[in-house]
Amino acid sequence: xxxxxxxxxxxxxxxxxxxxxxxxxxxxxxxxxxxxxxxxxxxxxxxxxxxxxxxxxxxxxxxxxxxxxxxxxxxxxxxxxxxxxxxxxxxxxxxxxxxxxxxxxxxxxxxxxxxxxxxx
Amino acid sequence: xxxxxxxxxxxxxxxxxxxxxxxxxxxxxxxxxxxxxxxxxxxxxxxxxxxxxxxxxxxxxxxxxxxxxxxxxxxxxxxxxxxxxxxxxxxxxxxxxxxxxxxxxxxxxxxxxxxxxxxxxxxxxxxxxxxxxxxxxxxxxxxxxxxxxxxxxxxxxxxxxxxxxxxxxxxxxxxxxxxxxxxxxxxxxxxxxxxxxxxxxxxxxxxxxxxxxxxxxxxxxxxxxxxxxxxxxxxxxxxxxxxxxxxxxxxxxxxxxxxxxxxxxxxxxxxxxxxxxxxxxx
Numbered sequence: 001x002x003x004x005x006x007x008x009x010x011x012x013x014x015x016x017x018x019x020x021x022x023x024x025x026x027x028x029x030x031x032x033x034x035x036x037x038x039x040x041x042x043x044x045x046x047x048x049x050x051x052x053x054x055x056x057x058x059x060x061x062x063x064x065x066x067x068x069x070x071x072x073x074x075x076x077x078x079x080x081x082x083x084x085x086x087x088x089x090x091x092x093x094x095x096x097x098x099x100x101x102x103x104x105x106x107x108x109x110x111x112x113x114x115x116x117x118x119x120x
Numbered sequence: 121x122x123x124x125x126x127x128x129x130x131x132x133x134x135x136x137x138x139x140x141x142x143x144x145x146x147x148x149x150x151x152x153x154x155x156x157x158x159x160x161x162x163x164x165x166x167x168x169x170x171x172x173x174x175x176x177x178x179x180x181x182x183x184x185x186x187x188x189x190x191x192x193x194x195x196x197x198x199x200x201x202x203x204x205x206x207x208x209x210x211x212x213x214x215x216x217x218x219x220x221x222x223x224x225x226x227x228x229x230x231x232x233x234x235x236x237x238x239x240x241x242x243x244x245x246x247x248x249x250x251x252x253x254x255x256x257x258x259x260x261x262x263x264x265x266x267x268x269x270x271x272x273x274x275x276x277x278x279x280x281x282x283x284x285x286x287x288x289x290x291x292x293x294x295x296x297x298x299x300x301x302x303x304x305x306x307x308x309x310x311x312x313x314x315x316x317x318x319x320x321x322x323x324x325x326x327x328x329x330x331x332x333x334x335x336x337x338x339x340x341x342x343x344x345x346x347x348x349x350x351x352x353x354x355x356x357x358x359x360x361x362x363x364x365x366x367x368x369x370x371x372x373x374x375x376x377x378x379x380x381x382x383x384x385x386x387x388x389x390x391x392x393x394x395x396x397x398x399x400x401x402x
Contacts, residue, residue, distance in 0.1 A: 050200020050215050057194060057203045075212055083205040 001031050003102065004064035005095045010038035012096040018070025021052030027095050028062050031103075052076030052117070060085060068098045068107065077113040089114050122280045123393060124299040128315025130286030132305045133335035133359070137386075138283040139164045140375040141303075142249055144386035148278045153253035154295040155285045156239060156266040163372045167251040169244035175254065175269045176235040177262065179213040180222050186230035193222035193231060214261055239266030243273075250278075263291040274298065279390075288318045296323065300397045302330040303356065303389070308342035316344065320353065329396060333389070336361040354396070356389045 006023035007014045017023040025040045039062055044051040052072070056079035059067060066086045080087055086109040092098035101107050125138040135153075139161055142151045153159040162169075180193070180202075187208040194204035201215035202222060209222075213236055223231045240255040254270040256263050263285065271294070274280045284295035284302075296302050304319050306312040316332070323330045331354035334344045338361050348355040359365070359375075359382070368378040376383055 047200055050212065053203045053210075053212060053215075054200050057205060060205045079203040079205060079210055082207065082210055 001066070002028050002062065002064045003031060003066040003068065003099075004028050004039075004059055004062060005098050006067075006069040007038075007095050009095075012036060012099070013094055015094050016068075016070065016090070016092050016098055020067070020069045020072045020076055021055045022047075023055065023069070026059060026062065026064070026067075028064055029095075029099060050075070053079055056080050056083070056085075066102075066109075068092075068102060071115045072110075072113050073115050073117040074113040075117055121276065121278075121394065121397060122274050122282065122299045122301075123390075124282040124284050124296045124302045125305055126284035126292060126296055126302050126319060127286055127305045128288055128317075128319035129306060129312050132307045132312060133333075134286070134305045135160055135164070135283050136335070136369060136375055137303065137305050137333055137359075138281050140382060141386050141390065142281050143374060143376050144383045145279055145390055146387065148248070148250070150250040150252070150273065150275060150278055150280045152270050152273060152280060152282045153251075154267045154270050154282055154291075156254035156256045156263050156270070156291075157285060159253040159255055159283075161251070161283050162253060164374050165246040165249060165251060166372075167244040167246035167249070169242045169251075171244075172240055172242045174237050175239035175241055175266045177216070177218045177238050177265045178220070178233040179216045179218060179236045180211055180231045181234045182208050182211065183230045183232065184208045186228045187226075188228055188230075190227065192225045192227065196221040196225050214259075217262065218265070238262060239269070241266070241269050264294040267291055267294040271295070271298070288315070288322045292319070293322065293326065296328055297326065299328055301393050302328055303333055303393070304330055305333045305335055306344055307336045308334055308338070308344045310343070313343050313347060316347070320351065331356045331393065331396070334358040354392070356392055357385055 004026040006017040007027050008017050008024040023041050028037045044054050052075050056076045060083040068088045072087050088107040090098050125134045127134050142149045153161040191204035194202040199215050199217050201212045203210045238260045243252045252273045254266040256266050285291040306316045337358040
Protein backbone atom coordinates (compact mmCIF):
# COMPACT_ATOMS: atom_id res chain seq x y z
CA UNK A 1 0.00 0.00 0.00
CA UNK A 2 1.16 3.51 -0.85
CA UNK A 3 0.64 6.56 1.31
CA UNK A 4 1.22 10.18 0.32
CA UNK A 5 2.64 12.94 2.54
CA UNK A 6 2.55 16.60 1.53
CA UNK A 7 6.04 18.04 1.61
CA UNK A 8 8.33 20.76 0.34
CA UNK A 9 11.24 18.36 -0.25
CA UNK A 10 11.97 14.95 -1.69
CA UNK A 11 13.35 13.01 1.28
CA UNK A 12 12.00 11.53 4.51
CA UNK A 13 13.69 14.38 6.42
CA UNK A 14 11.91 17.05 4.35
CA UNK A 15 9.44 19.23 6.23
CA UNK A 16 5.74 18.48 6.05
CA UNK A 17 3.80 20.96 3.90
CA UNK A 18 0.72 21.93 5.90
CA UNK A 19 -1.18 22.72 2.69
CA UNK A 20 -2.66 20.11 0.38
CA UNK A 21 -3.94 21.88 -2.77
CA UNK A 22 -0.95 24.18 -2.97
CA UNK A 23 1.62 21.83 -1.47
CA UNK A 24 4.95 21.84 -3.30
CA UNK A 25 4.62 18.10 -3.84
CA UNK A 26 3.86 14.69 -2.40
CA UNK A 27 6.22 12.03 -1.16
CA UNK A 28 4.59 8.74 -2.15
CA UNK A 29 5.80 6.15 0.32
CA UNK A 30 5.40 2.45 -0.43
CA UNK A 31 4.79 0.83 2.95
CA UNK A 32 5.46 -2.69 1.64
CA UNK A 33 8.74 -1.95 -0.14
CA UNK A 34 9.91 0.94 2.04
CA UNK A 35 10.60 3.09 -1.01
CA UNK A 36 9.70 6.72 -1.62
CA UNK A 37 8.97 8.72 -4.76
CA UNK A 38 8.46 12.48 -5.06
CA UNK A 39 5.54 13.73 -7.16
CA UNK A 40 5.49 17.44 -7.95
CA UNK A 41 2.35 19.53 -7.44
CA UNK A 42 3.96 22.70 -8.77
CA UNK A 43 1.38 23.14 -11.55
CA UNK A 44 -1.13 24.03 -8.84
CA UNK A 45 0.93 26.56 -6.90
CA UNK A 46 -0.32 29.47 -8.98
CA UNK A 47 -3.73 28.14 -9.98
CA UNK A 48 -6.36 30.87 -9.76
CA UNK A 49 -8.87 28.41 -8.40
CA UNK A 50 -9.46 24.69 -7.93
CA UNK A 51 -5.94 23.83 -6.75
CA UNK A 52 -7.27 21.30 -4.23
CA UNK A 53 -9.38 19.56 -6.86
CA UNK A 54 -6.45 19.16 -9.23
CA UNK A 55 -4.04 18.15 -6.46
CA UNK A 56 -6.51 15.44 -5.44
CA UNK A 57 -6.71 14.24 -9.04
CA UNK A 58 -2.89 14.07 -9.23
CA UNK A 59 -2.77 12.20 -5.95
CA UNK A 60 -5.39 9.66 -6.99
CA UNK A 61 -3.37 8.99 -10.17
CA UNK A 62 -0.32 7.99 -8.08
CA UNK A 63 -2.26 5.09 -6.63
CA UNK A 64 -1.83 6.28 -3.04
CA UNK A 65 -4.59 4.99 -0.77
CA UNK A 66 -3.94 7.43 2.04
CA UNK A 67 -2.95 11.09 2.40
CA UNK A 68 -1.18 12.63 5.37
CA UNK A 69 -1.30 16.43 5.34
CA UNK A 70 -1.77 19.47 7.54
CA UNK A 71 -5.13 20.64 6.24
CA UNK A 72 -7.56 19.55 3.57
CA UNK A 73 -10.38 21.69 2.19
CA UNK A 74 -13.90 20.58 1.22
CA UNK A 75 -13.53 20.24 -2.57
CA UNK A 76 -10.27 18.31 -2.35
CA UNK A 77 -11.82 16.09 0.29
CA UNK A 78 -14.80 15.40 -1.94
CA UNK A 79 -12.52 14.16 -4.73
CA UNK A 80 -10.36 12.08 -2.37
CA UNK A 81 -13.40 10.56 -0.72
CA UNK A 82 -14.92 9.63 -4.08
CA UNK A 83 -11.65 7.91 -5.01
CA UNK A 84 -11.47 6.10 -1.68
CA UNK A 85 -8.34 7.88 -0.43
CA UNK A 86 -8.25 8.17 3.38
CA UNK A 87 -7.19 11.57 4.73
CA UNK A 88 -5.11 11.99 7.90
CA UNK A 89 -4.43 15.42 9.41
CA UNK A 90 -1.25 15.93 11.38
CA UNK A 91 1.01 18.64 12.77
CA UNK A 92 4.14 16.49 12.37
CA UNK A 93 7.26 18.50 11.58
CA UNK A 94 8.59 16.31 8.81
CA UNK A 95 7.73 13.39 6.57
CA UNK A 96 9.52 10.82 8.73
CA UNK A 97 7.68 11.91 11.86
CA UNK A 98 4.35 11.78 10.02
CA UNK A 99 5.08 8.27 8.79
CA UNK A 100 6.11 7.10 12.26
CA UNK A 101 2.85 8.46 13.72
CA UNK A 102 0.92 6.72 10.97
CA UNK A 103 2.68 3.37 11.45
CA UNK A 104 2.08 3.53 15.22
CA UNK A 105 -1.61 4.03 14.51
CA UNK A 106 -1.61 7.50 16.10
CA UNK A 107 -3.33 9.11 13.09
CA UNK A 108 -7.04 8.65 12.51
CA UNK A 109 -8.69 9.01 9.12
CA UNK A 110 -10.98 12.04 9.13
CA UNK A 111 -14.58 11.99 7.93
CA UNK A 112 -14.63 15.51 6.51
CA UNK A 113 -12.56 18.49 5.45
CA UNK A 114 -10.94 20.29 8.39
CA UNK A 115 -10.80 23.78 6.84
CA UNK A 116 -13.03 25.98 4.70
CA UNK A 117 -12.29 26.34 1.02
CA UNK A 118 -10.65 29.54 -0.17
CA UNK A 119 -10.35 29.28 -3.86
CA UNK A 120 -10.84 32.92 -4.93
CA UNK B 121 -25.66 56.74 -25.35
CA UNK B 122 -24.05 54.47 -22.78
CA UNK B 123 -21.90 55.95 -20.03
CA UNK B 124 -20.32 53.77 -17.35
CA UNK B 125 -19.28 54.93 -13.88
CA UNK B 126 -16.23 52.95 -12.81
CA UNK B 127 -13.22 53.49 -10.61
CA UNK B 128 -10.72 50.79 -9.91
CA UNK B 129 -10.66 51.52 -6.19
CA UNK B 130 -13.85 50.77 -4.29
CA UNK B 131 -15.75 53.32 -2.26
CA UNK B 132 -14.78 56.35 -4.32
CA UNK B 133 -18.32 57.46 -5.14
CA UNK B 134 -19.35 55.60 -8.30
CA UNK B 135 -22.87 55.06 -7.06
CA UNK B 136 -23.09 58.62 -5.68
CA UNK B 137 -22.15 60.01 -9.11
CA UNK B 138 -24.28 57.53 -11.08
CA UNK B 139 -27.36 58.44 -9.08
CA UNK B 140 -26.57 62.17 -9.18
CA UNK B 141 -26.04 62.13 -12.96
CA UNK B 142 -29.27 60.17 -13.40
CA UNK B 143 -31.14 62.84 -11.44
CA UNK B 144 -29.35 65.80 -12.99
CA UNK B 145 -29.97 64.75 -16.61
CA UNK B 146 -32.75 66.55 -18.47
CA UNK B 147 -33.32 63.66 -20.89
CA UNK B 148 -34.86 60.24 -20.09
CA UNK B 149 -32.42 58.01 -18.23
CA UNK B 150 -32.06 54.28 -17.73
CA UNK B 151 -29.87 53.39 -14.77
CA UNK B 152 -28.25 49.95 -14.68
CA UNK B 153 -26.71 48.80 -11.39
CA UNK B 154 -24.03 46.32 -12.49
CA UNK B 155 -22.34 46.17 -9.09
CA UNK B 156 -24.07 42.84 -8.62
CA UNK B 157 -22.09 41.77 -5.55
CA UNK B 158 -23.53 44.71 -3.66
CA UNK B 159 -26.03 46.71 -5.72
CA UNK B 160 -26.85 49.88 -3.82
CA UNK B 161 -28.24 52.45 -6.25
CA UNK B 162 -31.67 51.37 -5.00
CA UNK B 163 -30.85 52.71 -1.53
CA UNK B 164 -30.77 56.21 -2.98
CA UNK B 165 -33.35 56.21 -5.76
CA UNK B 166 -35.80 53.97 -3.84
CA UNK B 167 -37.38 52.40 -6.93
CA UNK B 168 -40.58 50.43 -7.22
CA UNK B 169 -39.43 47.04 -8.53
CA UNK B 170 -42.03 45.73 -10.94
CA UNK B 171 -40.57 42.48 -12.17
CA UNK B 172 -37.71 40.10 -11.57
CA UNK B 173 -36.18 37.10 -13.26
CA UNK B 174 -33.64 34.46 -12.30
CA UNK B 175 -30.25 34.59 -14.02
CA UNK B 176 -28.84 31.16 -14.80
CA UNK B 177 -25.63 29.73 -16.21
CA UNK B 178 -25.14 26.45 -18.04
CA UNK B 179 -23.08 23.88 -16.18
CA UNK B 180 -22.05 20.40 -17.28
CA UNK B 181 -23.71 17.22 -16.14
CA UNK B 182 -22.36 13.76 -16.98
CA UNK B 183 -24.32 10.69 -18.00
CA UNK B 184 -22.51 8.03 -15.99
CA UNK B 185 -23.83 5.28 -18.25
CA UNK B 186 -22.12 6.81 -21.28
CA UNK B 187 -18.88 8.01 -19.60
CA UNK B 188 -15.80 5.87 -20.17
CA UNK B 189 -13.48 7.79 -17.84
CA UNK B 190 -10.78 9.18 -20.13
CA UNK B 191 -10.01 12.45 -18.34
CA UNK B 192 -10.30 14.66 -21.45
CA UNK B 193 -12.94 16.85 -19.81
CA UNK B 194 -10.74 17.54 -16.78
CA UNK B 195 -7.73 18.12 -19.02
CA UNK B 196 -9.36 20.90 -21.05
CA UNK B 197 -10.96 22.66 -18.08
CA UNK B 198 -8.75 25.69 -17.40
CA UNK B 199 -10.86 26.62 -14.38
CA UNK B 200 -10.01 23.39 -12.52
CA UNK B 201 -13.73 22.70 -12.14
CA UNK B 202 -13.50 19.03 -13.10
CA UNK B 203 -11.69 16.17 -11.39
CA UNK B 204 -11.26 12.98 -13.37
CA UNK B 205 -10.63 10.00 -11.14
CA UNK B 206 -11.25 6.29 -11.66
CA UNK B 207 -14.99 6.69 -12.02
CA UNK B 208 -16.99 9.34 -13.88
CA UNK B 209 -15.69 12.93 -13.55
CA UNK B 210 -16.63 15.08 -10.59
CA UNK B 211 -17.90 18.55 -11.49
CA UNK B 212 -17.59 21.62 -9.27
CA UNK B 213 -20.25 23.90 -10.79
CA UNK B 214 -19.35 26.96 -8.69
CA UNK B 215 -15.93 27.05 -10.41
CA UNK B 216 -17.38 26.51 -13.91
CA UNK B 217 -17.21 29.41 -16.38
CA UNK B 218 -19.67 27.70 -18.76
CA UNK B 219 -17.20 27.64 -21.66
CA UNK B 220 -18.53 24.30 -22.91
CA UNK B 221 -15.05 22.87 -23.55
CA UNK B 222 -15.74 19.62 -21.70
CA UNK B 223 -18.88 19.00 -23.75
CA UNK B 224 -16.94 19.49 -26.98
CA UNK B 225 -14.04 17.16 -26.17
CA UNK B 226 -16.00 14.25 -24.68
CA UNK B 227 -15.58 11.38 -27.17
CA UNK B 228 -18.65 9.60 -25.80
CA UNK B 229 -20.97 12.64 -25.89
CA UNK B 230 -21.61 11.85 -22.24
CA UNK B 231 -21.71 15.48 -21.05
CA UNK B 232 -24.80 17.64 -21.28
CA UNK B 233 -25.84 20.94 -19.72
CA UNK B 234 -28.18 21.96 -16.98
CA UNK B 235 -29.10 25.45 -15.83
CA UNK B 236 -27.91 26.68 -12.46
CA UNK B 237 -29.37 29.75 -10.74
CA UNK B 238 -26.70 32.34 -9.91
CA UNK B 239 -28.46 35.67 -9.65
CA UNK B 240 -31.50 37.84 -9.82
CA UNK B 241 -32.39 40.58 -12.29
CA UNK B 242 -34.82 43.23 -11.06
CA UNK B 243 -36.51 45.94 -13.13
CA UNK B 244 -38.45 48.92 -11.93
CA UNK B 245 -38.66 52.67 -11.96
CA UNK B 246 -38.33 55.67 -9.72
CA UNK B 247 -39.86 59.01 -10.51
CA UNK B 248 -39.50 58.68 -14.29
CA UNK B 249 -36.16 56.94 -14.08
CA UNK B 250 -35.94 53.44 -15.57
CA UNK B 251 -34.00 51.16 -13.25
CA UNK B 252 -32.48 47.70 -13.67
CA UNK B 253 -30.24 45.95 -11.19
CA UNK B 254 -28.51 42.59 -10.89
CA UNK B 255 -27.98 40.73 -7.68
CA UNK B 256 -25.54 37.84 -7.33
CA UNK B 257 -26.93 35.09 -5.13
CA UNK B 258 -25.23 34.52 -1.79
CA UNK B 259 -22.38 32.04 -2.02
CA UNK B 260 -21.90 32.52 -5.76
CA UNK B 261 -18.53 33.66 -7.09
CA UNK B 262 -19.17 34.45 -10.75
CA UNK B 263 -20.50 37.97 -11.21
CA UNK B 264 -20.13 38.30 -14.98
CA UNK B 265 -23.19 36.26 -16.08
CA UNK B 266 -25.39 38.47 -13.88
CA UNK B 267 -23.70 41.65 -15.16
CA UNK B 268 -24.23 40.52 -18.75
CA UNK B 269 -27.91 39.93 -17.99
CA UNK B 270 -28.25 43.52 -16.73
CA UNK B 271 -26.28 44.84 -19.70
CA UNK B 272 -28.89 43.43 -22.10
CA UNK B 273 -30.91 46.50 -21.12
CA UNK B 274 -28.32 49.07 -22.21
CA UNK B 275 -29.65 51.26 -24.96
CA UNK B 276 -28.38 53.72 -27.55
CA UNK B 277 -31.79 55.33 -27.76
CA UNK B 278 -31.72 56.94 -24.34
CA UNK B 279 -29.07 57.89 -21.81
CA UNK B 280 -27.97 54.63 -20.18
CA UNK B 281 -25.90 55.10 -17.02
CA UNK B 282 -24.07 52.02 -15.78
CA UNK B 283 -22.88 51.77 -12.18
CA UNK B 284 -19.92 49.38 -12.37
CA UNK B 285 -18.34 47.07 -9.81
CA UNK B 286 -14.99 48.17 -8.35
CA UNK B 287 -11.72 46.65 -9.50
CA UNK B 288 -10.41 46.12 -13.00
CA UNK B 289 -10.97 42.39 -13.42
CA UNK B 290 -13.65 40.46 -15.32
CA UNK B 291 -16.70 42.06 -13.64
CA UNK B 292 -15.36 45.55 -14.48
CA UNK B 293 -14.61 44.52 -18.07
CA UNK B 294 -18.07 42.99 -18.48
CA UNK B 295 -19.71 46.14 -17.13
CA UNK B 296 -17.83 48.66 -19.31
CA UNK B 297 -17.75 46.60 -22.51
CA UNK B 298 -19.77 48.22 -25.26
CA UNK B 299 -20.01 51.57 -23.49
CA UNK B 300 -19.41 54.83 -25.35
CA UNK B 301 -17.57 56.43 -22.48
CA UNK B 302 -16.39 55.66 -18.97
CA UNK B 303 -16.35 58.20 -16.17
CA UNK B 304 -13.71 57.06 -13.72
CA UNK B 305 -14.58 58.25 -10.24
CA UNK B 306 -11.62 58.33 -7.91
CA UNK B 307 -10.20 60.05 -4.87
CA UNK B 308 -6.90 61.95 -4.47
CA UNK B 309 -5.07 59.26 -2.50
CA UNK B 310 -2.18 56.98 -3.55
CA UNK B 311 -4.60 54.04 -3.54
CA UNK B 312 -7.10 55.94 -5.67
CA UNK B 313 -4.38 56.92 -8.15
CA UNK B 314 -2.88 53.43 -8.28
CA UNK B 315 -6.19 51.81 -9.18
CA UNK B 316 -7.10 54.64 -11.55
CA UNK B 317 -3.95 53.83 -13.54
CA UNK B 318 -5.02 50.18 -13.75
CA UNK B 319 -8.48 51.20 -14.93
CA UNK B 320 -7.07 53.60 -17.53
CA UNK B 321 -4.69 50.92 -18.85
CA UNK B 322 -7.54 48.39 -19.08
CA UNK B 323 -9.83 50.82 -20.90
CA UNK B 324 -7.08 51.77 -23.35
CA UNK B 325 -6.63 48.11 -24.19
CA UNK B 326 -10.38 47.80 -24.67
CA UNK B 327 -10.47 50.94 -26.81
CA UNK B 328 -13.03 52.75 -24.66
CA UNK B 329 -12.75 56.50 -24.11
CA UNK B 330 -12.59 57.68 -20.51
CA UNK B 331 -12.51 60.79 -18.35
CA UNK B 332 -12.11 61.37 -14.64
CA UNK B 333 -14.21 62.70 -11.77
CA UNK B 334 -12.28 63.38 -8.55
CA UNK B 335 -14.35 62.91 -5.42
CA UNK B 336 -13.50 64.06 -1.87
CA UNK B 337 -10.99 66.55 -3.13
CA UNK B 338 -9.34 68.86 -0.56
CA UNK B 339 -6.93 70.59 -2.89
CA UNK B 340 -7.89 71.04 -6.54
CA UNK B 341 -4.23 70.77 -7.52
CA UNK B 342 -3.98 67.13 -6.41
CA UNK B 343 -2.17 63.98 -7.57
CA UNK B 344 -5.11 62.87 -9.73
CA UNK B 345 -5.26 66.23 -11.50
CA UNK B 346 -1.52 66.02 -12.17
CA UNK B 347 -1.85 62.48 -13.53
CA UNK B 348 -4.72 63.51 -15.82
CA UNK B 349 -2.60 66.38 -17.19
CA UNK B 350 0.37 64.09 -17.83
CA UNK B 351 -1.73 61.42 -19.49
CA UNK B 352 -3.97 63.87 -21.35
CA UNK B 353 -7.12 62.45 -19.76
CA UNK B 354 -10.08 64.82 -19.41
CA UNK B 355 -10.74 65.80 -15.80
CA UNK B 356 -14.46 66.55 -15.87
CA UNK B 357 -15.26 67.44 -12.28
CA UNK B 358 -13.81 67.73 -8.80
CA UNK B 359 -16.21 67.23 -5.89
CA UNK B 360 -14.92 68.67 -2.62
CA UNK B 361 -14.61 66.73 0.62
CA UNK B 362 -17.61 67.94 2.62
CA UNK B 363 -19.10 66.49 5.76
CA UNK B 364 -22.66 67.37 4.72
CA UNK B 365 -22.29 65.25 1.56
CA UNK B 366 -20.92 62.28 3.51
CA UNK B 367 -23.66 62.56 6.14
CA UNK B 368 -26.40 62.74 3.52
CA UNK B 369 -24.98 59.74 1.71
CA UNK B 370 -24.87 57.70 4.91
CA UNK B 371 -28.58 58.42 5.34
CA UNK B 372 -29.48 57.32 1.82
CA UNK B 373 -29.90 60.85 0.49
CA UNK B 374 -28.60 61.84 -2.90
CA UNK B 375 -25.86 64.36 -3.65
CA UNK B 376 -28.28 66.77 -5.32
CA UNK B 377 -30.54 66.83 -2.27
CA UNK B 378 -27.82 68.43 -0.16
CA UNK B 379 -25.70 70.04 -2.86
CA UNK B 380 -28.12 71.09 -5.62
CA UNK B 381 -25.42 73.35 -7.07
CA UNK B 382 -23.88 70.19 -8.59
CA UNK B 383 -26.92 69.76 -10.87
CA UNK B 384 -25.68 72.22 -13.46
CA UNK B 385 -22.08 70.98 -13.12
CA UNK B 386 -23.16 67.40 -13.76
CA UNK B 387 -25.21 68.49 -16.78
CA UNK B 388 -22.05 70.18 -18.07
CA UNK B 389 -20.19 66.90 -17.60
CA UNK B 390 -22.88 65.07 -19.60
CA UNK B 391 -22.65 67.76 -22.28
CA UNK B 392 -18.83 67.43 -22.46
CA UNK B 393 -19.07 63.64 -22.66
CA UNK B 394 -21.74 63.81 -25.36
CA UNK B 395 -19.51 66.10 -27.42
CA UNK B 396 -16.52 63.82 -26.98
CA UNK B 397 -18.54 60.77 -28.03
CA UNK B 398 -20.02 62.45 -31.09
CA UNK B 399 -16.62 63.92 -31.93
CA UNK B 400 -15.19 60.41 -31.86
CA UNK B 401 -12.39 61.44 -29.52
CA UNK B 402 -10.61 58.75 -27.61
